[in-house]
Amino acid sequence: MKSSYLAHGKVILIGEHSVVYGYNALAMPIQALNIRTDVEDYDQLWMDTKLYQGPFYDAPSDYDGLKYVVKTMLEKANSDEKLKITYTGEIPMERGLGSSATVALGTTKALNDYFNLNLSEDEIMAITNHAEMINHGKASGLDAATVNSDYLVFFNKQDGPKMIKSKLGAYLLIMDTGELGNTREAVGLVRKQLDSSVDANKRIERLGQLADDTMSSWTKHDSQKVGQIFNEAQDILASFKLSTPKIDDLRKIALANDALGFKLSGGGLGGIVIAVCDSQQTAKKIAAKSKDLINESWIEEI
Numbered sequence: 001m002k003s004s005y006l007a008h009g010k011v012i013l014i015g016e017h018s019v020v021y022g023y024n025a026l027a028m029p030i031q032a033l034n035i036r037t038d039v040e041d042y043d044q045l046w047m048d049t050k051l052y053q054g055p056f057y058d059a060p061s062d063y064d065g066l067k068y069v070v071k072t073m074l075e076k077a078n079s080d081e082k083l084k085i086t087y088t089g090e091i092p093m094e095r096g097l098g099s100s101a102t103v104a105l106g107t108t109k110a111l112n113d114y115f116n117l118n119l120s121e122d123e124i125m126a127i128t129n130h131a132e133m134i135n136h137g138k139a140s141g142l143d144a145a146t147v148n149s150d151y152l153v154f155f156n157k158q159d160g161p162k163m164i165k166s167k168l169g170a171y172l173l174i175m176d177t178g179e180l181g182n183t184r185e186a187v188g189l190v191r192k193q194l195d196s197s198v199d200a201n202k203r204i205e206r207l208g209q210l211a212d213d214t215m216s217s218w219t220k221h222d223s224q225k226v227g228q229i230f231n232e233a234q235d236i237l238a239s240f241k242l243s244t245p246k247i248d249d250l251r252k253i254a255l256a257n258d259a260l261g262f263k264l265s266g267g268g269l270g271g272i273v274i275a276v277c278d279s280q281q282t283a284k285k286i287a288a289k290s291k292d293l294i295n296e297s298w299i300e301e302i
């Protein structure tokens, strides 16, 4: 017997970090980046990824979220079946592209099919979110919701995801700095500042407001305004020490070459950055000018 599930990555447009504290955020799926999870019977419980091939529970601690998913699903199926779980495709890890949520969701859904468990969407998301908690210490649920959506997601912890089908009428340039951004560390760094500074709390609140402002500008197709909001959000994220010298350099290049706005995306401390552009040509020009600083880039119509 065999089952498989293809899950895609995500990019946070605005609201990273503030979403952990209950504010709204906006994130979009990236269909071009995806990972397929295949489950089949085998002579032992086995993991097969590009970076690790071996007994599932002996995998490095980076995979602790997945170990939780497999253990939970085997318990729900009341099974001790030996399985080989193979992950194919690539989403660069620790970049804010949702790789951990993608494989957690893919594993939960593939095992749900394999064992015919018929779990509800809520049960599947609860397992995926718990894996994300294990991976990141504190997870808002935004990543899991977005890798499970084919549309833009407006999200807060209380109400969950709301699908947004309208387009802004612009292009999003996504650039991978190649620097590993550790989400657990980034979330902890913000937490520490919030615990000791009233001003830090005001800045997080403002970040939440900026997500609301983005949503209203989005429905008015006001890409200039969204660009301005991105720039302010980047200033706030940088004030929490989540930016890096490379991100700061990329910002200068993007803004000097007609980007409407620029910010980091995801946990920060490296990872990906995003720029809103009025045309595909502008996005391509910025990517070309940034080529010595980045690993890869993608352009999405938004």
Ligand SMILES: C[C@@](O)(CCO)CC(=O)[O-]
Binding pocket: 012, 015, 016, 017, 018, 019, 020, 096, 136, 138, 139, 140, 141, 142, 143, 183, 186, 187, 266, 267
């Ligand atoms: C930094 C953060 O807001 C996004 C990580 O992709 C954490 C979270 O939402 O769980």
